Amino acid sequence: MEVCVNGKPIAIPAGCTLSMLIQQLSLGGGKIAVELNQDIVPRSQYDELQLKEGDQLEIVQAIGGG
Secondary structure, eight states, rough: EEEEEETTEOOOOHHHHHHHHHHHHHTTTEEEEETTTTTTTTTTTTTTOOOTTTTTEEEEOOOOOO
């Protein structure tokens, strides 16, 4: 199935959770914020939230600097 992440189509397996997608994109180590279909997703829901065909995600990663 396909979802859109930051404007780009991404193929994911059926039953993929948000946590699985984050791992697939190698974003698990940093601080990120996720918006799913224009709603912010709390981190506590990443493991249980299953993605659906056509979902629109925006993922931003915090980058420290000085």
